[in-house]
Amino acid sequence: MSKAVKVLIYIFLSITAVIYLAPLLWVILxxxxxxxxxxxxxxxxxxxxxxxxxxxxxxxxNLGTALLNSLFVCVITxxxxxxxxxxxxxxxxxxxxxxxxxxxxxxxxGMMIPVHCVLIPLFTRFAKVGLxxxxxxxxxxxxxxxxxxxxxxxxxxxKSLPGELIESACIDGCNIYQIFLNICMPLAKTGLFVTxxxxxxxxxxxxxxxxxxxxxxxxxxxxxxxxxxxxxxxxNYSQMFAxxxxxIIPTIIVYCAFSNQIVDGLTAGAVKE
Amino acid sequence: MDKLLxxxxxxxxxxxxxFILFTFILFIPICQSVxxxxxxxxxxxxxxxxxxxNYKNLxxxxxxxxxxxxxxxxxxxxxxxxxIMGLILAGLLTNIDKGRNFFKNVIYLPCVLxxxxxxxxxxFIFSPKLGINQILEKFGMEGPLWLMDINGFIILPMWVIAFxxxxxxxxxxMMLYMAQISGISKxxxxxxxxxxxxxxxxxxxxxxxxxxxxxxxxxxxxxxxxLKFFDLIxxxxxxxxxxxxxxxxxxxxxxxxxxxxxxxxxAIGTILLVLCLIMTFLINRAFREDDR
Numbered sequence: 001m002s003k004a005v006k007v008l009i010y011i012f013l014s015i016t017a018v019i020y021l022a023p024l025l026w027v028i029l030x031x032x033x034x035x036x037x038x039x040x041x042x043x044x045x046x047x048x049x050x051x052x053x054x055x056x057x058x059x060x061x062n063l064g065t066a067l068l069n070s071l072f073v074c075v076i077t078x079x080x081x082x083x084x085x086x087x088x089x090x091x092x093x094x095x096x097x098x099x100x101x102x103x104x105x106x107x108x109x110g111m112m113i114p115v116h117c118v119l120i121p122l123f124t125r126f127a128k129v130g131l132x133x134x135x136x137x138x139x140x141x142x143x144x145x146x147x148x149x150x151x152x153x154x155x156x157x158x159k160s161l162p163g164e165l166i167e168s169a170c171i172d173g174c175n176i177y178q179i180f181l182n183i184c185m186p187l188a189k190t191g192l193f194v195t196x197x198x199x200x201x202x203x204x205x206x207x208x209x210x211x212x213x214x215x216x217x218x219x220x221x222x223x224x225x226x227x228x229x230x231x232x233x234x235x236n237y238s239q240m241f242a243x244x245x246x247x248i249i250p251t252i253i254v255y256c257a258f259s260n261q262i263v264d265g266l267t268a269g270a271v272k273e
Numbered sequence: 274m275d276k277l278l279x280x281x282x283x284x285x286x287x288x289x290x291x292f293i294l295f296t297f298i299l300f301i302p303i304c305q306s307v308x309x310x311x312x313x314x315x316x317x318x319x320x321x322x323x324x325x326x327n328y329k330n331l332x333x334x335x336x337x338x339x340x341x342x343x344x345x346x347x348x349x350x351x352x353x354x355x356x357i358m359g360l361i362l363a364g365l366l367t368n369i370d371k372g373r374n375f376f377k378n379v380i381y382l383p384c385v386l387x388x389x390x391x392x393x394x395x396x397f398i399f400s401p402k403l404g405i406n407q408i409l410e411k412f413g414m415e416g417p418l419w420l421m422d423i424n425g426f427i428i429l430p431m432w433v434i435a436f437x438x439x440x441x442x443x444x445x446x447m448m449l450y451m452a453q454i455s456g457i458s459k460x461x462x463x464x465x466x467x468x469x470x471x472x473x474x475x476x477x478x479x480x481x482x483x484x485x486x487x488x489x490x491x492x493x494x495x496x497x498x499x500l501k502f503f504d505l506i507x508x509x510x511x512x513x514x515x516x517x518x519x520x521x522x523x524x525x526x527x528x529x530x531x532x533x534x535x536x537x538x539x540a541i542g543t544i545l546l547v548l549c550l551i552m553t554f555l556i557n558r559a560f561r562e563d564d565r
Contacts, residue, residue, distance in 0.1 A: 006369070009365050009368065009369060010369070010372075012365065013365060013366075013369075013372075013376050016362070016376070016380065017375075017376055017379045017380075019440070020379050020380055020382065020383070020440070021379060023394055023395070023398055024382075024394075026398070026404075027394050027397075038403070039402065039403075042403065042404075042407045043407075043408075084290055084291040084294070085291065087286075087287040087288070087290070087291070088287060088288050088291045088292070090287060091283075091284050091287035091288050092288075094278065095278045095279070095280070095283070095284055095287075096275075096278050096279050097279065097281070097284050103288060103292070106292075106295070106300075107291075107295060109300075110295065110299055112497065112549055112550060112553050113299065113303060113546065113549070114497070114500065114501045114522075114545055114546065114549055115501070116501065116503075116521075116522050116525050116526075116542055116545055117302075117303055117306050117542040117543070117545060117546045118298070118299060118302035118303060118306060119525075119529065119530075119542070120306060120309060120529055120535050120538055120539055120542070121301075121302035121303075121305035121306050121309065122298065122302050123530075124535070125302075140294070140298055141298055143294065143298075144294055144295055144298040144299050145299070147291055147294075147295060151291075166278075170277055175277070176277050176278070176280055176283045177283065179277075180287075201385050204387070205385075205386070205387040205388060205389070205504075207387075207388070207389045207503070207504045207507070208503050208504070208507075208522070208526065212526075212530055222387065223387050223389035223390065223504075224389075226387075226389055226390055226393060226508075227389070227508065229393075230393060230396075230508065237397065237403070240393065240397075241397070244390045244393050244394050247387055247389075247390040248386050248387060248390045248391075251385055251386055251387070252382070252386070255378075255382060255385055259374075259378040259381075259382075260374065260378070262385065263377065263378060263381045263448060266384070266385070266445075266448075267448040267449060267451075267452050268452075270445065270448075270449055270490070270494065271449060271452050271453075271487075271490075
């Protein structure tokens, strides 16, 4: 490749990178400004670091509680979906039964179905059994919608394990549960990491379901509690910017620390699809 | 060994919990939702079968027309632009060594961020008196009302939102293509250069055919993703101005959970479901057929 072409490529990529980073840096910058400063002097560095925005956003928006709620929901969903997904995948990928193909197709159906289509029936039913306005009421659908991808990827992993391993474990007198828990699960670590990551990221950012099912301020998850700062009556922009920063900063920090593993993991999951 | 792997009880223990959950949370509700779409049903009454009434009402609903138009616009726009931009970025990034990881990670970053938060952020960037318009003002230009203009067949706010969606999700397509391109053996390219291919020619004759199946995967992910599209629109315009930026998902949300017309919203949901199934089927057919 000639040098000129290379320079052109780098210029193009640099412009792209600026388009990606500028909005994120801008929001951090203005979140430290007072409301009038945003309009008079939007691009200069803030005159003094104005922390009050953060204090207000954190307390008035209940963002601390929202952060904990999000964490609770995502971690529980993560653990359950890994476990339930792996057991099904193990049964489909390794055990021999007539209906395994049919059951796999049944679970795969879930990949094509948008969550919007089940909102109304779930909403009315959950209201009857006391699951509306309850964090478990969003954990159950999150878990269900993460199962298809998890099962698809994990079945592939279990199928690729060498059969001799299971054979020798069997000769050593392991029962089927021990084979699953002690032999196959540790070997499918990569698969668990990939599916776990996909589940966590998707649920951490989910808005629609959480917005419909949760109305109590103390039970809202992070994306939902952000919407409190928008609206025609709210003119205090700087506080909204602080809230946006609080909402995305945890993800950005984790992403910066493990970006290569995260990008490769999420891609590996999608490639398998 | 055989007995162990055919153990019916163990299979039941492994499969049933997830199976029951899946049936109750997904399969039965889908059937219910399709049934509700043929019913008069709101927050106060119980469902009463009325046949095709909801669907007939959908035909004369102006907002529904806008929503279908916008959703289809979104579908086509995101399939086309994600394919082009994804391929360009993947092609460029696989051809450089220095800084590849940096650019890759930067472009992928918005994919893992909350689109609710990013929607708010972009709403401010495109708001009348902030962000882009402040920059334009510095150059003495008056910026348009990015998110409030309602002229044209596809109105300006839809283009803006579609751009933000591309910005957020192109990293996904790019990574899929990159994964596939870096799997292609280097010797193929070397052979093509010896035969006198230029880089562009080798991209056309070697890379493109070999990543065709991946284009199918990425495109069906894009298609379903763009039909489901909700967060960005909800936080950037909430369907306004004048209900002109509604898509199917936001229209469904508004009818179901603002006006509590459950039956009507279920009809929109059913249409969304059918569209998703058709798109998956079409894309799979177009890209998997000639694999054999």
